[in-house]
Amino acid sequence: MGNIEKKDISMHYDFKEIEKNWQDFWAKNETFKAKNNSDKPKYYVLDMFPYPSGAGLHVGHPLGYIASDIYARYKRHKGFNVLHPQGYDSFGLPAEQYAIQTGQHPAVTTAANIKTYRRQLDQLGFSFDWSREVRTSSPEYYKWTQWIFIQIFNSWYNKDTDKAEDVETLIAKFSADGNANVNAVCDDDIESFSAADWKAFSDVKKQEILLQYRLTYLADTEVNWCPALGTVLANDEIVNGVSERGGHTVIRKKMTQWSMRISAYAQRLLDGLNTVDWPQPLKDSQTNWIGRSQGASAVFNVKDHDEKIDVFTTRPDTIFGVSFMTLAPEHELVSKITTEVQKAEVEAYIEATAKRSERDRMADVKTISGAFTGAYAEHPFTKEPIPIWIGDYVLAGYGTGAVMSVPCGDQRDYDFAKHFNIPIPNIFEGVDISEEAHADKDKTVIANSDFLNGLPYKKAMKLAIYELEKLGQGEGKINYRLRDAVFSRQRYWGEPFPVYYVDGMPQMIEKEFLPIALPEVEKYLPTETGEPPLGNAEVWAWDTVTNTVVNNSEINNSTVFPLELNTMPGWAGSSQYFNRYMDPHNENEIFSKEAIDYWQDVDLYIGGSEHATGHLLYSRFWQKFMFDKGLVPKDEFAKKLINQGMITGTSAFVYKVRFEITQADEFYDRDEVEKFHAELISNNPIFISKNLVDKLLASDNPENFEFLTRKVEGKLNELEDLARKKFPKVEVLRVELDLGKNFLMPLHVKVNYVNASDELDIHSLKTDDEFGEDFEKAIFIGEKGEIIDGKNDVYKVGREVEKMSKSKYNVVNPDAICEEYGADSLRLYEMFLGPLEQSKPWNTAGITGAHGFLKKLWRLYHSGAEGAFAVSEDEPSKDSYKTLHKTIKKVEEDIENFSFNTSVSTFMIAVNELGAQKCSSRKVLEPLAILVSPYAPHIAEELWKQLGHEGSISTVDFPKFEEKYLVESSKEYPVSFNGKMRFKLELPLDLSKDEIEAAVMAHEKTAQQLQGRTPKKVIVVPGKIINIVG
């Protein structure tokens, strides 16, 4: 052998060599390391934090990363100091579930997964500043998550200043005036106390009271408990009444949990949406989630009791239509007011509703159920008695958990009243309510309502509130659907709380002793006594003398105390990571003032829309909190946000024909015969090609089936022989095609065995490691109807767009694409597929277009002998200049508009044109390389180097567009007759309207079109179009 010819890199487009070289170069030179100070303006481009899953990336995942990378690279060319970091949201359920099953420590699996992720990200050529990488599961990082938790704990929300303040200011108020004049967001059931009371309270009592005000607090809450996962879930982690992860049942349960008082920020979270450039659907879903509604609270006294029922209503104008009250079954008054007679019924009802899971409750919304308490409330105006019911259509968690039921104006109240035969008084003028409630507000006039008679909705509403306030039995009120967020998880693989307990009261650990590291445990399941997994830790107690974590055996509750056993939820680590990236290795502060003052906020944030009501809401909440504390300069962390669409898969199907065996089975054991048949059929499948499928489905012409039967006769006979050998005593034994209704069975096959023409590689399928055996004896009938044997025919698969998933065998791994076509091709193709925000199907076949483009691009710079690098110093032709500047203009506009798909087309057009022009001028090819560089950075760097430049292309100035190269002297006008384009006419652009009209009318084709008619009108839009009407 000896001399294997070493190919000159300049000779052909060797993407493997090029991509590897430049990835090494970038890493070695830290090309994309961002400085925290610069004369350049800053720009912060961020991708949503990835969870490093075990499965690695498929081609759908990098879509957003490619877009953000293009934008980041573009901004560098435009003279910005760009921050483009990446890291891992590495706490999470999958690693823990794996740990439970295998005993493998989640840290080990997580580290391995991160390694795979990193390799996959690196091979795509992203311009991340890896020196800033963070991992939420590393103690250096979660130290600051714990620190933020402490800050939140030490804060309360002052409604007077409308911001979070230190609890010290609250304590000062308590000491001075008690709590009567404190205007705070806090628990509802707070007793009032004077300054003297406060001073007299025990220490524990004071702590208890403060907990009711803190922005994160410990309280008995109705939580969403998921028994299968063994943990509570936040509202956004439940989809359709089951857990988002795994789809497990969720039930309501009362538990002591940490909660975040996000409800304090409801209005500001709503208002902030108007200040950010985020997609409207995302804003809409946050708006819905926060669920602001304006109305009034009204107080109804309970007859023969001291109790009051506080309700929230959006329709105080309908207060005279109240004919009953409904309380949620969980409402605290229920047990107090229920009469002896009704007790049994009410208790039975409460028990029945408590048992139902969230999903059950949601599933039968239509079933009306409830019970009468026997008690009556008093109408604030008429003083009439109103029966009090309970019903599970009233939610304990919304408003006050009680409603004033106005059946004539609310469909749910109406249905409930109908079902239980409760009167339905009509308080609307001229409205028929015999069939359904009248929920319309506009054009509604109130009647039968005392002082509200004759008033329209808006006026009645104001007056009703005024009168309620006068009575001291209500006031105008705004209510939010947004609940406080449960912040405890009964899990191992999450941030430990920096909390220990003294007399049952939570105490924060001082900042200088953080982080409190996750302890080692024997097993990752809850303890036998039902405590969270940290209950298994042996070294999990806090020594207040040494300020260290010590063995549980040392707990004495005087100096050594038990630590918190819950961990923080998944969103804890991702709620401030974007700020930590600004100064990720700072050991003394979460980030320095200089860093945050320089970077300010995220300029562009790209990620999936699935985070709308989770991460993106919690992050905004924490940001606003940090803003209140003066820690960050902006109260919204991301100016612009884009949701990239999903890439779906294009599944491939083969079609199995069913066939049957008819026989007499009286000589043999039935089960045995059936088993044999089943095996015979599954071992000898017959597949028919796509067009035969279409033919058979299109008509019930029996000839098509006969044709098919003839084709497979040989095989059927062979099977019959096998069957006869096995069961010789059977005389009638026939194998034939099943021509019944479902004669076809589509089966997924791996998409990588299908080529661009949808032809199946049968040989590879049959030798597949996983499924080869299933197809070994299979017969494939091809497009022409031939049994495939070598190259006599081809088998075409059917295709269908489905979600990319392992079970559908349509997952495409970027590693394989990079291997065959290179990262630059993959990047271009992903962008070329369609608009970023839209979801679109992946089909590997199309990548040849992007790859072909790169080869053509390469050839432009390699027009020398045998493809050697060659550019000329000659002045480019006018056409080449025009092509270049047209491209600069379009690409710049496209990137600014995030329309990456159209700029790829633009590049293709440019290269096609320059190729046709035989352009090899440096003056065109140099700027072209820069234009392409954000999209296909490796090839651009290589070309830049060959053009004779030192160093990276990445910060070279973006080419400047010059209008003068596009100025034209003439235009090819489309000439339309009655709006239909008939021919084209080249005319100078400096002609006046009249001159254009004259030129067109003089044209022979015009006469031909008009055929002697006189046009009624001639429309001329100079530079655009000519339309002749007549």
Next chain:
RNA sequence: GCUCGAGUGGUGGAAUUGGUAGACACGUUGGACUUAAAAUCCAAUGGACAUUAGUCCGUACGGGUUCAAGUCCCGUCUCGAGUACCA
């Protein structure tokens, strides 16, 4: 049910203010090169009729505005996403 978003060739998609519908790419068909294949290059490619010149239809469907509508207005249908007893 409610709230958004979208319907354009065989496929992904383009069309900037209402102004040449289908750019660009895949696929398909034919051709060149080759012993052959791959690669590459050239040509055609919305449909129907005519196969020279042309004509008609065509952006989910039905109306409307306009010299001109994929684009604007009204109504209908279909699909997708989010949300779901929120008083």
